[in-house]
Amino acid sequence: MKTAVIIAASGVGKRMKLDGGLSKQMLEIGGQPVIWHTMKAFQEASTVESVYIATLPDSIPVFDEIAKTSGFTKISAIIEGGKERQDSIGNCMRLIEREIETSGEMPDAILVHDGARPFIQPEEIDDIARLSATYGACVPATKPKDTIKYVGCNPEIFGETLDRSRLLQVQTPQGFAPGKLIEAHRLAAEDAWYATDDAALVERYFPQQQIRTYETGYHNIKITTPEDVFIGEAILAGLKARKSKN
Numbered sequence: 001m002k003t004a005v006i007i008a009a010s011g012v013g014k015r016m017k018l019d020g021g022l023s024k025q026m027l028e029i030g031g032q033p034v035i036w037h038t039m040k041a042f043q044e045a046s047t048v049e050s051v052y053i054a055t056l057p058d059s060i061p062v063f064d065e066i067a068k069t070s071g072f073t074k075i076s077a078i079i080e081g082g083k084e085r086q087d088s089i090g091n092c093m094r095l096i097e098r099e100i101e102t103s104g105e106m107p108d109a110i111l112v113h114d115g116a117r118p119f120i121q122p123e124e125i126d127d128i129a130r131l132s133a134t135y136g137a138c139v140p141a142t143k144p145k146d147t148i149k150y151v152g153c154n155p156e157i158f159g160e161t162l163d164r165s166r167l168l169q170v171q172t173p174q175g176f177a178p179g180k181l182i183e184a185h186r187l188a189a190e191d192a193w194y195a196t197d198d199a200a201l202v203e204r205y206f207p208q209q210q211i212r213t214y215e216t217g218y219h220n221i222k223i224t225t226p227e228d229v230f231i232g233e234a235i236l237a238g239l240k241a242r243k244s245k246n
């Protein structure tokens with residue numbers, strides 16, 4: 001099975017509140033940068049053939065060096081991202097389309113992942129890739145631990161309470177049949193329609209496509225706010241302990 005992967009790592013990390021323009025992908029957890037953990041997981045996933053990364057211009061040579069020194073041979077390109085996450089993914093998508101045209105070979109699935117989710121495990125990537133190829137779309141998620149409510153027009157006043165048993169918190173890597181994902185991104189760019197995940201594009205342009213859920217553990221967090229770094233250290237220690245037991 002051959003999966004192409006897009007890693008979106010071109011955000012400015014506003015919510016991380018870092019000084020001096022440091023990228024949050026370069027924050028160290030367990031002695032290695034966030035992006036190193038992410039690259040490693042995809043390198044070790046047996047279904048993954050090629051990885052395309054979008055990042056900020058200053059980070060391109062840094063990521064390149066990390067990939068070379070760590071022997072991450074599946075990385076096909078590290079390119080500049082765009083204004084929004086969706087634009088960064090679109091830039092990588094065009095490279096994949098070009099690769100399909102020149103090779104004449106279609107990958108079995110395309111996975112889209114956040115560079116800022118470093119704790120995804122290779123076997124989870126493989127499961128999601130296989131389910132995406134079989135069913136056309138698969139998205140990882142966890143059950144919310146808190147009660148979730150709407151707010152009203154006045155954000156200081158609550159609206160209704162959602163039925164938690166029917167809610168899932170959505171993560172990445174999100175996997176899709178290549179043709180549908182490419183077309184959904186093309187149509188969204190044409191309409192200048194933006195969403196916060198790729199599944200939303202497929203839902204909009206291919207409403208008949210069912211999207212399979214894949215329940216992960218609570219380890220697949222996105223490093224978003226400063227406390228996530230401390231939580232990340234604990235998650236990493238937990239994952240290491242679990243591996244050494246097995």
Ligand SMILES: Nc1ccn([C@@H]2O[C@H](COP(=O)(O)OP(=O)(O)OP(=O)(O)O)[C@@H](O)[C@H]2O)c(=O)n1
Nearest residue numbers: 008009010011012013014015083084085115116
């Ligand atoms: N123009 C952008 C914006 C975001 N991302 C990536 O999309 C992922 C999820 O986004 P998020 O965690 O929101 O990262 P930032 O946009 O960097 O964070 P913030 O919203 O706090 O600025 C991250 O890996 C981020 O680098 C991207 O590739 N291109």
Ligand SMILES: C[C@](O)(CO)[C@H](O)COP(=O)(O)O
Nearest residue numbers: 085114170171172196197222
């Ligand atoms: C794609 C995502 O990680 C799913 O939870 C998330 O929507 C990205 O969100 P952000 O708007 O970039 O923070």
